Amino acid sequence: MKDSKTTRLLIRDATVLSMDAGVGNLRQGSMLVEGECIAAIVPNLNRDIDLAGVEVIDAKGMIALPGFVDAHRHIWQSPLTMAAADTDLNSYFAQVPGKLAPVYSPEDLWIANRIGALQxxxxxxxxxxxxxxxxxTPEHADAAIAGLRDSGIRAVFGYGFPNTEPAWSMDSERPVPEDIRRVRRNLLASDESLVTMAMAARGPEQSTLEVTRHDIAVARDLNLLISMHAGNGAFGLPYRSIERMHDAKLMGPDLQYVHGNSLTDESIRRIADSGGHLVCTPTIEMQMQFGYPAATRALAAGVRPGLGVDVVTSTEPSLFPQMAGTLQAARLQALEQGTPNIDSRDVLRFATLDGAASLRLERKTGSLTPGKQADIVLLRPTALTAINDPIGFAALGASSSSVDTVVVAGKVRKRGGALCGIEIEELQRQLEACRDRLFEKSGFQPPHADFPD
Ligand SMILES: [Zn+2]
Structure with a gap:
């Protein structure tokens, strides 16, 4: 892919929502990017900044904020948009991991991961x-990582497990494949690269406690962040995952738990006490009836949650509905259960800085801060829209079509509403061919196949 390489870039005259208390929000401000990093954020361009040879993006009328952090997604599902639109968790398990996952080839995974990251x-x-x-297979891991790298996104690759049969993911007695050590040693040894590594562990809701103990020991030996689903609605409830992990002394600040809907307040407090992290994926959680997102209960316990898309099989690939869903669910829950209320500033922070912290990346990204990596988004209001509250607009009024410009580590990846250096028609063809192969090999029938009856 051809990069639009920029050594010095000036984003000029935007409304800046920095998510950094020291920088604050600026009604009008400009940002200088040098190499991979933000060099300066100023309210007025002064003559001290030498603008010779600087590429300028005129951002007047646009809102600049840190790039969003999707703290939990199964990117391999990118060809499967709305393939499980109306399913509950059990039928999702049967159809997507159960039927479609086993037929993925390494090439399918490369296409899915590259295009999913571009989405x-x-x-x-x-x-x-x-x-x-x-x-x-090891070739699948190689292909998944190559797809992420080829997209230009900042990614944490969570090394998981095969999904060829239920024995890998339902009360599994199989330890994480030894190939995880090869990937750490040969492919993702550095924690400073654009693509870094973690473990996507099955934990007590998908494997035995002995396997959980083993897998966590492997991750700690390799110095990897450990992410696991926990409190997965009614499905997760009987496993009492947090209590059992607490009793086995397995919790710690290197654990990131996903969902948390059916965790007790006591379990959430244990996550807080251990310094662990929580990620909510509200649209999926509500659609699959996991219960209220755990965001406000977590906040009350002292855990600031990140947000994730989770699966595009029944939600769109952006954090905009996740922010709105979190806020709306919190308002309803406050009314019904007296939990704390939150506002649009909270959900914007969940989708940026708090998500970065849940990935242990907050020193690099998640806010517009001089010295941090230049991960920046510019939102352009659609025509016939008056911006009265930039925070409210970014959290609740925008959509993917509002995203004008995207910068990752100082490189412009989207500009003027279009991805840079990408042949969209060719990728669309690849995506649909991949989808056709997966459906044919698995015998999967998309929902509502009887349309238009
Ligand atoms: Zn998930």
Whole structure:
């Protein structure tokens, strides 16, 4: 892919929502990017900044904010948009991991991961956690990582497990494949690269406690962040995952838990006490009837949640509905249960800085801060829209089509509403061919196949 390489870039006259208390929000401000990093953010361009040879993006009328952080997504599902639109968790398990996952080839996974990461970039997501559980062979792991690298996104690759049969993911007695050590040693040894590594662990809701103990020990030996689903609605409830992990002394600040809907307040407090992290994926959680998102209960316990898309099989690949869903659910829950209320500033922070912290990346990204990596999004209001509250607009009024410009580590990946250096028609053809192969090999029938009856 051809990069639009920029060594010095000036984003001029935007409304700046920095998510950094020291920088604050600027009604009008300009940002100088040098190499991969933000060099300066100023309210008025003064003559001290030498503008010779600087590429200028005129951002007047646009809102600049840190690139969004999608803290939990199974990117391999990118060809499967709305393939499980109306399913509950059990039928999702049967159809998507059960039927479709086993037929993925390494090439399918490369296409899915590259295009899935581009779907995210298009939506203003500059950092994504790829919870990858279709690693049937070492070649699958190689292909998944290559797809992320080829997209230009900042990614944390969560090394998962094969998904060739239920024995890998339902009360599994199989330890994480040894190939995880090869990937850490040979492919993702550095924690400073654009693509870094974590473990996508099955935890007590998908494997035995012995396997959980083993897998966590492997991750800690490799110095990897550990992400696992926990409190997965009614499905997760009987496993009492947090209590059992607490009793086994397995919790810690290197754990990131996903969902949390059916966790007790006591379990959430244990996550807080251990310094662990929580990620909510509200649209999926509500659609699959997991219960209220755990965001406000977590906040009350002292855990600031990140947000994730989770699966595009029944939601769109952006964080905009996640922010709205979190806020709306919190308002309803406050009314019904007296939990704390939140506002649009909270959900914007969940989708940026708090998500970065849940991936242990907050020193690099998640806010517009001089010295941090230049991961920046510019939102352009659609025609016939008056901006009265930039924070409210960014959190609740925008969509992927509002994303005008996306910068990752100083490189412009989207500009003027279009992904840079990407042959969209060719990728669309690849995506549909991949989807056709997967459906044919698995015998999967998309929902509402009887349309238009
Ligand atoms: Zn998930």
């Amino acid at each position: 995210a970039l298009n939506a203003g997501i500059t950092t994504i956690f790829d919870w990858c559980h279709v690693l049937h």
